[in-house]
Amino acid sequence: MTDPQTIQFTFGIDDPQADEERVQKDTLKLLKELRELDEVIKADRTEDLDPEIGSKPGFATIWGVLTTEVSIESIKGFLGFLGGKLEKWGNEPIKMVIKVGDQEIHVEAKTRKDILAVEPMIENLLTTMQQGEKDKDA
Numbered sequence: 001m002t003d004p005q006t007i008q009f010t011f012g013i014d015d016p017q018a019d020e021e022r023v024q025k026d027t028l029k030l031l032k033e034l035r036e037l038d039e040v041i042k043a044d045r046t047e048d049l050d051p052e053i054g055s056k057p058g059f060a061t062i063w064g065v066l067t068t069e070v071s072i073e074s075i076k077g078f079l080g081f082l083g084g085k086l087e088k089w090g091n092e093p094i095k096m097v098i099k100v101g102d103q104e105i106h107v108e109a110k111t112r113k114d115i116l117a118v119e120p121m122i123e124n125l126l127t128t129m130q131q132g133e134k135d136k137d138a
């Protein structure tokens with residue numbers, strides 16, 4: 001479950017033809033950029049929740065997939081940044097899992113417009129979560 005004041009984005013480019021070296025280089029470059037963004041609270045490579053048997057603990061991350069935490073107030077700026085990156089990446093879609101509290105949505109975006117359309121979805125999740133909290137308190 002994420003902090004109620006943050007939104008968690010897990011995303012990666014769906015490019016099956018990208019070579020491993022390029023994916024690693026691009027992942028590290030993007031991770032550095034994300035960590036420098038004011039909108040991002042935390043950014044890391046995504047942990048592999050189903051690592052191979054015998055793999056060393058702490059090394060079970062997935063290249064090309066990143067997880068960020070963004071404050072609710074910074075969603076628009078973060079989505080704008082991601083939309084700009086998507087335009088540079090070309091025709092490859094980005095796949096995202098967005099967590100708000102213990103709710104999540106799965107999105108595939110191919111354009112900046114697709115990325116920006118995520119904001120109302122997040123707002124709906126926030127409204128649903130807030131309504132659920134009010135119902136518990138009543």
